[in-house]
Amino acid sequence: MTEHRATAPSAGASTATRGRRADAERNRAAIITAATAVFAERGGEVDVREIARRSGVGMGTLYRHFPSKEDLLRLSLEQEFTAWLTEAHERAAATQDPWQALSGFFEQVLTTQAHNRALMDSYVQTGGPTEACVQKCRAFIDALRERCEQAGLLRRGVSTEDLLSLSASLCQVVQTPGGQHRWRRLMTVSLDGLSSRHPEPLPS
Amino acid sequence: MTEHRATAPSAGASTATRGRRADAERNRAAIITAATAVFAERGGEVDVREIARRSGVGMGTLYRHFPSKEDLLRLSLEQEFTAWLTEAHERAAATQDPWQALSGFFEQVLTTQAHNRALMDSYVQTGGPTEACVQKCRAFIDALRERCEQAGLLRRGVSTEDLLSLSASLCQVVQTPGGQHRWRRLMTVSLDGLSSRHPEPLPS
DNA sequence: GGGCAAGCGGAGCAACCGCTCCGCTTGAAC
DNA sequence: GTTCAAGCGGAGCGGTTGCTCCGCTTGCCC
Numbered sequence: 001m002t003e004h005r006a007t008a009p010s011a012g013a014s015t016a017t018r019g020r021r022a023d024a025e026r027n028r029a030a031i032i033t034a035a036t037a038v039f040a041e042r043g044g045e046v047d048v049r050e051i052a053r054r055s056g057v058g059m060g061t062l063y064r065h066f067p068s069k070e071d072l073l074r075l076s077l078e079q080e081f082t083a084w085l086t087e088a089h090e091r092a093a094a095t096q097d098p099w100q101a102l103s104g105f106f107e108q109v110l111t112t113q114a115h116n117r118a119l120m121d122s123y124v125q126t127g128g129p130t131e132a133c134v135q136k137c138r139a140f141i142d143a144l145r146e147r148c149e150q151a152g153l154l155r156r157g158v159s160t161e162d163l164l165s166l167s168a169s170l171c172q173v174v175q176t177p178g179g180q181h182r183w184r185r186l187m188t189v190s191l192d193g194l195s196s197r198h199p200e201p202l203p204s
Numbered sequence: 205m206t207e208h209r210a211t212a213p214s215a216g217a218s219t220a221t222r223g224r225r226a227d228a229e230r231n232r233a234a235i236i237t238a239a240t241a242v243f244a245e246r247g248g249e250v251d252v253r254e255i256a257r258r259s260g261v262g263m264g265t266l267y268r269h270f271p272s273k274e275d276l277l278r279l280s281l282e283q284e285f286t287a288w289l290t291e292a293h294e295r296a297a298a299t300q301d302p303w304q305a306l307s308g309f310f311e312q313v314l315t316t317q318a319h320n321r322a323l324m325d326s327y328v329q330t331g332g333p334t335e336a337c338v339q340k341c342r343a344f345i346d347a348l349r350e351r352c353e354q355a356g357l358l359r360r361g362v363s364t365e366d367l368l369s370l371s372a373s374l375c376q377v378v379q380t381p382g383g384q385h386r387w388r389r390l391m392t393v394s395l396d397g398l399s400s401r402h403p404e405p406l407p408s
Numbered sequence: 409g410g411g412c413a414a415g416c417g418g419a420g421c422a423a424c425c426g427c428t429c430c431g432c433t434t435g436a437a438c
Numbered sequence: 439g440t441t442c443a444a445g446c447g448g449a450g451c452g453g454t455t456g457c458t459c460c461g462c463t464t465g466c467c468c
Contacts, residue, residue, distance in 0.1 A: 021414060021465055047455060058417030063457065124376060158393075165380060166390055169373040172328060176369065185406045186370055189359075193397030202389045225435055228445060251425065262447030267427065 028065045030055040036076045039118035044073050073118065077129035080119055084112055085136060092140075098147035102163075103191050105144055109167045110183050114174045124168045138164060155194050157201035166190050232269045234259040240280045243322035248277050277322065281333035284323055288316055289340060296344075302351035306358075306367075307395050309348055313371045314387050318378045328372045342368060359398050361406035370394050 020028075034055035038046050048069050052062045066072040088108055095101040113120035119129070128134040141163050148154040170190060173183045224232070238259035242250050252273050256266045270276040292312055299305040317324035323333070332338040345367050352358040374394060377387045 023465065024415060027416085048457080049455080052417095059419095059457075060417055060459085061415075064415070069456065125380065155393075157389075161382070162386065162389060162393070165377050165383070165386055166393065168380070169376045169390065172373045172376040173369050176329065176372070178365070179369070182366065182369055185361075185366060186373065188406060189362075189366075189370065189397035190394060191397070192402050193393035193395070197401070198396050202392060225444060227435070231446085252427080253425080256447090263427075263449095264429085264447055265445075268445070273426065 024065075027055070027057050027061055031057060031062055031065055031072070032076060032079075035072050036080065039073060039076055040080075040116040043117035043121060074129055077119055077122055078133060080116065081122075081129050081133045081137075084108075084119075085133075085140060088140060092144060098144070098151045099153045099195075102144045102148050103187075105141070106167050106170070106187055106191065107184075110170055110174055110187060113171045114180065114183075117175075120171050120175070124171050127164050127168065153196050155196050155198050155202065157204070158194055162202070163194075166194075228269075231259070231261050231265055235261060235266055235269055235276070236280060236283075239276050240284065243277060243280055244284075244320040247321035247325060278333055281323055281326055282337060284320065285326075285333050285337045285341075288312075288323075289337075289344060292344060296348060302348070302355045303357045303399075306348045306352050307391075309345070310371050310374070310391055310395065311388075314374055314378055314391060317375045318384065318387075321379075324375050324379070328375050331368050331372065357400050359400050359402050359406065361408070362398055366406070367398075370398070 031051065035051045038051050038054055042050075048062065049059065051072070052059050055062070062072075066075070088105055091104055091108065092101045095104055109123070113123060122129040126134060128137050138160055142160040145154065145158065145160050145163060170183060170187055173179045173186055235255065239255045242255050242258055246254075252266065253263065255276070256263050259266070266276075270279070292309055295308055295312065296305045299308055313327070317327060326333040330338060332341050342364055346364040349358065349362070349364050349367060374387060374391055377383045377390055
């Protein structure tokens with residue numbers, strides 16, 4: 001309840017940079033930057049004090065800008081996830097072969113998530129940090145699936161949800177001991193199991 | 205340091221039921237039973253007070269019998285894991301077809317783990333609750349792998365560790381929303397990707 | 409430069425959790 | 439029945455974590 005009271009009485013304060021003092025703006029940015037780094041390194045369960053320390057502000061300042069730790073985490077992850085999904089779109093658009101586009105996506109999931117604990121946790125558990133993010137991701141995967149299916153490369157009966165779940169489960173492998181040297185092998189296994197080389201459709 | 209001082213001065217007090225009062229013995233059993241149930245339901249991070257409540261004893265009694273929550277968890281999981289692995293051995297011995305033995309094991313992993321949070325967590329993270337358990341499990345999986353390989357059913361280059369990691373990663377699927385209706389499909393995908401139907405060996 | 413609202417920092421509150429301490433109770437040996 | 443060590447329960451300690459409160463500082467407008 002300390003947030004958006006802005007200078008102008010109108011609108012929903014979309015960019016929300018209005019009417020904030022210069023130092024406040026700097027602090028806000030520093031907090032998001034630090035939070036993003038800390039969450040990536042240690043996951044979403046870090047002590048808020050660590051984020052305050054790393055961004056060089058006090059607890060009061062942190063909570064003036066963000067109503068709760070949960071909100072800060074969500075905002076940070078939304079940002080990262082959106083950028084990540086944009087990159088995925090670009091890569092897919094630049095790839096001719098539908099199957100290569102799909103397997104390229106799996107690879108991007110796994111390489112990115114390997115370096116971002118909090119992002120990975122949210123991907124593994126629900127598919128993304130927010131419902132909106134998950135929807136966008138699902139839509140993207142669905143397009144990849146469609147392309148592969150039309151080209152007759154995908155096994156019959158494979159759903160979008162299957163692809164999401166499978167990529168998420170492989171994320172898990174990455175962070176087990178020795179996982180860094182193993183995820184690519186298991187990704188190959190999974191993708192091969194998804195290919196139309198298997199004439200039997202998946203059981204419903 | 206309150207533990208084994210037994211009546212007899214000899215031996216390592218293997219079953220450790222010696223020289224304990226009847227009520228103490230009852231309480232000890234009640235605690236393990238309750239702990240096993242609670243850990244299965246809610247995972248290894250439950251409040252110790254919950255276990256004390258469910259077993260009908262006070263905190264003092266709980267800590268008289270078990271030096272730490274970690275020890276109680278380990279003991280409970282060791283017990284469950286051992287029983288589970290014994291069942292796996294029996295099933296495998298009773299199954300003629302090597303490939304069916306392997307896929308039967310995957311199925312057992314996933315059905316069991318679906319109802320046991322703490323056990324699943326330990327399986328996902330390291331392969332079992334203790335190093336000894338993991339070794340036994342690895343040895344068992346290695347025997348399954350060997351059987352499949354000798355029968356020419358397994359894709360070349362698949363290691364024991366791969367099978368352990370893959371089954372663990374599928375555990376993750378089980379506890380995501382909708383996972384109960386999806387893990388069997390993804391298990392099929394994974395197993396098919398592991399079959400010798402794929403002539404290309406796994407990349408090293 | 410002066411005035412003051414916006415902003416700041418961090419001590420501290422409340423809730424939680426693993427574990428301990430100690431006065432009371434009780435099983436069992438005689 | 440008496441005795442007493444073994445056993446019991448739960449209040450409470452110490453540490454952690456999310457969040458708040460409030461006295462002090464500072465950017466901005468004149």
